[in-house]
Amino acid sequence: MSEQGTALPPSDQTRYQRVAHVERQVARGRRFVQSLDADTPTQLSGSAPMIWDLLADHGSVDEIVAMLQQQFSDSPDVIAGGVRVAIQSFLDAAIAEEVT
Amino acid sequence: MNATRLAERIASLGLPGSATEPIEVDASTGDALIAELTTNRVLGLFVSGLEAGSVTCDDGVADRAVAAHDEVMSQSMRIEIMAIRASTILSDAGIDHRLLKGAGLAHTVARTPAERSFRDVDLLVSAADISKAVQVLIGAGAQRLQPELRLGYDQRFGKSVTMRLDDVEIDLHRTLCPGPFGVWMWPNDLFLLKDSVTLGNIGIPTLNRTDHLVHACYHAALGQVVPVLSNLRDIALLAGVGGADTYDAERFDETVARWKGRAVVRRAVGLVQSRLDVDLTTSLISYLHEPVNSSELAAIDPYLTEDPSGRFAALAPSTLRALPMVDRAAYALAVGLPDGTSPRDRVSALVKRRR
Numbered sequence A: 001m002s003e004q005g006t007a008l009p010p011s012d013q014t015r016y017q018r019v020a021h022v023e024r025q026v027a028r029g030r031r032f033v034q035s036l037d038a039d040t041p042t043q044l045s046g047s048a049p050m051i052w053d054l055l056a057d058h059g060s061v062d063e064i065v066a067m068l069q070q071q072f073s074d075s076p077d078v079i080a081g082g083v084r085v086a087i088q089s090f091l092d093a094a095i096a097e098e099v100t
Numbered sequence B: 001m002n003a004t005r006l007a008e009r010i011a012s013l014g015l016p017g018s019a020t021e022p023i024e025v026d027a028s029t030g031d032a033l034i035a036e037l038t039t040n041r042v043l044g045l046f047v048s049g050l051e052a053g054s055v056t057c058d059d060g061v062a063d064r065a066v067a068a069h070d071e072v073m074s075q076s077m078r079i080e081i082m083a084i085r086a087s088t089i090l091s092d093a094g095i096d097h098r099l100l101k102g103a104g105l106a107h108t109v110a111r112t113p114a115e116r117s118f119r120d121v122d123l124l125v126s127a128a129d130i131s132k133a134v135q136v137l138i139g140a141g142a143q144r145l146q147p148e149l150r151l152g153y154d155q156r157f158g159k160s161v162t163m164r165l166d167d168v169e170i171d172l173h174r175t176l177c178p179g180p181f182g183v184w185m186w187p188n189d190l191f192l193l194k195d196s197v198t199l200g201n202i203g204i205p206t207l208n209r210t211d212h213l214v215h216a217c218y219h220a221a222l223g224q225v226v227p228v229l230s231n232l233r234d235i236a237l238l239a240g241v242g243g244a245d246t247y248d249a250e251r252f253d254e255t256v257a258r259w260k261g262r263a264v265v266r267r268a269v270g271l272v273q274s275r276l277d278v279d280l281t282t283s284l285i286s287y288l289h290e291p292v293n294s295s296e297l298a299a300i301d302p303y304l305t306e307d308p309s310g311r312f313a314a315l316a317p318s319t320l321r322a323l324p325m326v327d328r329a330a331y332a333l334a335v336g337l338p339d340g341t342s343p344r345d346r347v348s349a350l351v352k353r354r355r
Helices: A048-056 A061-069 A076-092 B004-012 B027-039 B043-052 B059-092 B101-106 B127-139 B179-184 B187-191 B209-222 B230-238 B249-258 B262-275 B282-288 B294-299 B310-320 B327-337 B343-354
Strands: A017-018 A022-026 A031-037 A042-044 A096-098 B098-099 B120-125 B160-165 B166-174 B193-201 B204-206
Touching: A017 A048, A017 A076, A022 B059, A031 A048, A031 B043, A031 B059, A031 B282, A042 A048, A042 B043, A048 A061, A048 A076, A061 B101, A076 B262, A096 B262, B004 B027, B004 B043, B004 B230, B027 B059, B043 B059, B059 B098, B059 B120, B059 B127, B059 B160, B059 B166, B059 B193, B059 B204, B101 B120, B101 B193, B101 B209, B101 B230, B101 B249, B120 B127, B127 B160, B179 B209, B179 B294, B179 B310, B187 B209, B209 B230, B209 B262, B230 B262, B230 B282, B249 B262, B249 B282, B262 B294, B310 B327
Parallel strands: B098 B204, B120 B166
Antiparallel strands: A017 A096, A022 A031, A031 A042, B098 B120, B160 B166, B193 B204
16 A cells, blocks of 8 residues: 655645546445556545545535535534545545646 | 355345345354455455445454455456556557456446456457557567467457466457357457446446346356356346346347357356356346257367366367368368477377376
8 A cells, every 4th residue: 555645735725636546445444546557556544535535526625625514513624634634645645636 | 054155145145036134154164265255256245245234254254354355456456457558558559349357347237346356357359450459569568478379360260369468467359258159159249339437537448238248158158167156146237137137138139049159148047046046037047948059058068178278179179160161271270280389399289288
């Protein structure tokens, strides 16, 4: 599995997109995602698979937070923190990229 | 219940007619069952059964099954990426093709792709294109694993050309099976209709559902003496279980009749019925009761050679008989005296092959 890096967290208005990839929903709520250029899959777990799915249609931290606020009672700051961490891990694993 | 029977029950999960009570796996059977399910490419059904509560076992067996399934899925994803790459290479070269079997079925027929694993990439190209397709893949870095027996053999007689690219095996098919049933089929029929499966945001051409079912039957009946359970489940899923066909039964019957394949479908349906707990559609069940030409029935025998290394030699005589007269000399020459072998070496090789 790919390791997470330590780059700066993504900004909330920047737009991101998922790169071309294949994926599998595997046991215990985990998701394997592999970009077409990678040799091994990245494992997503916890809330990351949900954020990964939302990233398919919502390209910024703000948009994803707005979607998650409809489902969870946590404060926007707490949700945003989780979303930033997840997106950063997607960027580090090269399964998502910034839209330029 | 032994591991083989347990695997059959697990391969039947979710199919109409299968048992609804939970399948209990005891610790002493667990590892043998995981191996059996992996070989039969249905480990994903065990894992999804665990999550749904339709399979129960102790935590140790569950952990080992999940770890094994993770590994299988990693391999399948790698192969899926190669399917995308190979298909793109062929498309860029203007070569029409169809993705066959595992990678195509995992995303279209299986309940989820995680329930259907596969080990290689299978692509169908027309006889007219196979030499070009081989060259194009070689140009992309693939290696051909066996040389062509004689110039033109691939296009006239070969079932497939096996290649390897980045340690992934690619089978470039001209027909769906070797031997007489390969001679009797009309592979160009499979290019008349086309479905598509989206892999990695790319649309990959694949067989029409009815053609997938024809292929699944041929693969199950003729591919191995004991077919893997995923192939049998494919047949049940493609046919539509529980009374309603989800394929074009009329077209299926016409194809099977034209390809002299009634005995093939009869054997495939019999295997599904004997190993899976499933109510197949009446259209398929009818193949068990309809009369079959005795020469078609007899043609199955050489496919059921226990020793896989002896299969080519076992099929050669019946292939020769099935070929039109005009092709027989060329086939016999290619099989008996391939390019690059002296007659003495070839005789020696054949003797070794038969042992």
